[in-house]
Amino acid sequence: MIVNMSEGATEEQIQHVADRIREAGYQAHITRGAQRAIVAAVGSGRRNEIEALQAAPGVEDVVPIAQPFKLVSRQVHPSRTIVNVAGVHIGGPEIVVIAGPCSVESEEQILSTARAVKKAGARMLRGGAYKPRTSPYDFQGLGTEALRLLDRTRKETGLPVVTEVMSTEDVDIICEHADMLQIGARNMQNFALLRALATIRKPIMLKRGPSATVKEWLLAAEYLLAGGNSQVVLCERGIRTFETETRNTLDLAAVALAKELSHLPVIADPSHGTGRPSLIPPMARAAVALGADGLMIEVHPCPERALSDGPQSLTFEGFERMMSGLQEPLHRVALAAATAS
Amino acid sequence: MIVNMSEGATEEQIQHVADRIREAGYQAHITRGAQRAIVAAVGSGRRNEIEALQAAPGVEDVVPIAQPFKLVSRQVHPSRTIVNVAGVHIGGPEIVVIAGPCSVESEEQILSTARAVKKAGARMLRGGAYKPRTSPYDFQGLGTEALRLLDRTRKETGLPVVTEVMSTEDVDIICEHADMLQIGARNMQNFALLRALATIRKPIMLKRGPSATVKEWLLAAEYLLAGGNSQVVLCERGIRTFETETRNTLDLAAVALAKELSHLPVIADPSHGTGRPSLIPPMARAAVALGADGLMIEVHPCPERALSDGPQSLTFEGFERMMSGLQEPLHRVALAAATAS
Amino acid sequence: MIVNMSEGATEEQIQHVADRIREAGYQAHITRGAQRAIVAAVGSGRRNEIEALQAAPGVEDVVPIAQPFKLVSRQVHPSRTIVNVAGVHIGGPEIVVIAGPCSVESEEQILSTARAVKKAGARMLRGGAYKPRTSPYDFQGLGTEALRLLDRTRKETGLPVVTEVMSTEDVDIICEHADMLQIGARNMQNFALLRALATIRKPIMLKRGPSATVKEWLLAAEYLLAGGNSQVVLCERGIRTFETETRNTLDLAAVALAKELSHLPVIADPSHGTGRPSLIPPMARAAVALGADGLMIEVHPCPERALSDGPQSLTFEGFERMMSGLQEPLHRVALAAATAS
């Protein structure tokens, strides 16, 4: 941590900062420039006490120089984590595609979708039982009935199931029925939920919040690891920007960056990330090309009749085409370098 | 609702859309232009079925023309709501200033702060017992101990107390101790929490999420009203933008807009909204000038020793100066028009 | 400037950074922590050479600790600048309201508007001759014809005129006709234009770009001052965010912050800042309350027939009401503190 003193800070103010740094357990190193001084907190101590010095007289600002997360970082855990979801390994050599409807709506709907996506190559099934909806008047999910339908579907297709948990009160029942629990984007900083899920024995998929920085996302994961659950998969699903042509802006650089900073697997959700069916296949290809460990895709037998997220759902046929597209070579023709030589 | 057909949509596709509109309970009116047709859904029906038509063949997009919220709107409830918090009325003629520390840290800290802010004109006390913190390694609040200290402080100063609730599990205990419950910005779309708070008999302060539109904020309030709790105060506390000089961008137009669209009282929080003590007094004045019903301000006896949000807290003296500033006339000299005449 | 070395940076890498800092004219101070070292560049030297060290091996990042602007800062120029626009002083005790149509459309339109806004208290006239339009098919302004009409209007009303300059080629002709030249938001970083306007003898109004930070805005002004023109007024007109209910997000904290960091006058433009007529009067009041030196407001005799920006223009009557509103006291009733005592 570095404390930048203001121009014109007095000697007394500088000493006061140095004293507080020592109080917090660090050593204090003062460097005096022509116009201002800086005081470095060296060693280890109580970080938040240094941050609070921003409010001390004569202080311009306080600059952290170390990353605030620990257990999720590659410095602490250099080898990559592989998360085992009922036999499907996320973070290993295989790209894991998770597909299914936004919400479970009926037995017919979830079963037919599961069969179709499995046939096209999906390895896991998604399907919402409890739905976070912007309006209280929108469809809120079938709840426990949906969980039973997911059980049946897994039994028939063998696909492990991921579903969203919105409340600490639902953790137990969802644990009984799901293979992986999803923390939705709007709950990324629902710390009560994070703490509850840190104590369970099921893997977690943690979606990035629509206005969360990569660091905040990793710190949310840190809650899970610090609480005892290290089976965490990160999922980038688009951030909120000024662009209105797409539902969100899928931040693929965040996928690469999260993999650089953390050992956890990272997948991408181009369905929420774009909100436009025509953009899902190219963005899925892009995510795979840069090293995403998997994809999460919304598929519905009849998108125009979906009770939620219809406009961004692929049909069975659309999903199959997307999957075929993932097999095509990286680009249409060899690069100039290759052709020239 | 209006369904815009694509250029080149077939007659069959147009009829299909019209049929689906009728199925959803509306009448369908088709208007044919030179290049494309539009189909309007007239009357009342199941809105989400029309939205899902975005996924139908030949549809360009679906445009809602009515506001999605009802009970919070001024159309349904033209007179302004006044929320009574243990005798303090928010939304009436008085500007209600709520002040106090980010977190309750000790008896000495909360009591001295309450006395100081009361003396300077605050009408309510804020103080966090359960704190949402980005990092699991930061101070998480004193919990029930803080609630007891808030009780004592109210007893001594008479100031009603608002404190944040982060989890459905804490609702009961916080209801026993607080006069008003705050839903924090990161929980604005924690729908389980919204549903739980819709059923209690205490007033709620609903902060706008850092990336929530005004409409989404009002729809979150709609959850509370639709569930039975109409004692809701909205609080704008800054949105997340690209600007890094301020912690957030305090969106004062959202205060004016929320008051235009809704009958609920609206207050502003320039402490979180700017994150810079020097900007709090001018933004507090601005909020009052445009019609905010109140302010929420962080105050700490010694900001540089605060366990959370120190850098944006005012000292007792700073708060007193801010309050005096609210009494000064709107601007420094009369306008040209006034001087000329 | 501070160079934070990575964890695990070698002694050789640290020395290399220190050498480069000395080469750039600074002294180098090395501080070694338990896990990483920092190297401070002390004194004065070639700043950009230190910034480039971010690319040196073993460097985590480079953190500037001084503001990058000089001539616009209050440290260099502590007294406030007052800009004299043909006798109207911006930045002094008077709040200067600049009003008029988005575009000059006809003699009748500009004359009637000028008379109306003058009567209501405006001190300057705005009116576009050359219009930056998103689409090439939209009205692009009357050009030199508009400049002649502005001349006539000034002659009759005595109001000084500000109009936008979009190109270095138009600088001379606009200088002949306007009292102040406006750099539009989209040209804030048109450096060729900034350099050309730095050499003229007319005052400049510099609008903040829709995605410019306050620092970038001040650095754009620095181009003008460094080039010789210190008659600069800054104008906040809203930034682009995710919110779609308003055309832009008027960042009033930026007005207060720009006045804190710089000696230049700062005004606000709630017309572009909100894009909604109903929000212009409250935001105008708010801007004045926090210390803006003036306002820029779009007014049109018949907004629904305006060739540009009609939806956000006030009618004559609306403008008059807005001006009256600026005279009302800061808030509806005295604060609790005042009533209690």
Place this chain on the structure above:
Amino acid sequence: MIVNMSEGATEEQIQHVADRIREAGYQAHITRGAQRAIVAAVGSGRRNEIEALQAAPGVEDVVPIAQPFKLVSRQVHPSRTIVNVAGVHIGGPEIVVIAGPCSVESEEQILSTARAVKKAGARMLRGGAYKPRTSPYDFQGLGTEALRLLDRTRKETGLPVVTEVMSTEDVDIICEHADMLQIGARNMQNFALLRALATIRKPIMLKRGPSATVKEWLLAAEYLLAGGNSQVVLCERGIRTFETETRNTLDLAAVALAKELSHLPVIADPSHGTGRPSLIPPMARAAVALGADGLMIEVHPCPERALSDGPQSLTFEGFERMMSGLQEPLHRVALAAATAS
């Protein structure tokens, strides 16, 4: 265009809107719902007169239903445009990689870089002569001296050259020396420059502005095509968001969307788009995977000594590795579907 009337709009207001629609050259179709009416403008007429109706009494809002651009759209021009830059074809089967330093700094620097990037497979050279810099105190480019060095470099290496034009005054001289002219992100809506470049016979690379929507970007291109220059390549280089870990947020969905909406070639610039060398190779792969027609990459012999953009420049070796990475198969192992069957 559709005009949504407010709830409670009077019959007179509805008729007024219909009259104005007819005045503007359209037919008017009125649809009356239970709570509100809509008036559709059918046929073709003066679009901006309908937009201005947003300011008419009783109007809620005006919704465009057709895209505002014409010549750049695939509806008008279904076949894809291939831009020929001195024999290099952008938009055809080959992925064109353009590489080189941010600024031309010396003969040695530009020549060695050109040789290195050519050897690694680049087909065009980039190099700035006139540099847009946030601060007036930063290196502003070598100007005409740089143009001469670019000439020499092309002569020796055969690589066509693209360089940025910042001002209408520089258009002629840059046309003499460059094979393609770049409009930088900050000048995307410099309409004077767009108009000047619409009349030349050289291809243009149009960068997306940091806060421009995809539609605004296409409308900027429309200025070029409408003015007579259809040799336009679009370049996505990142938008400005709240995320601070990366310099910008590279919006790869915008590349796919621009290709869906327009016939113009689209390339991506992961150097500016991420600002972090480690993220450039994965984002380059991603861009290619989703169908970008090319890449623009900053390369410097010694990034830590670069006069501009050093921190985001690749070394020669880094660039070579990135190019090799583009040849690798799309993903590490076959998909589950493939292995299972």
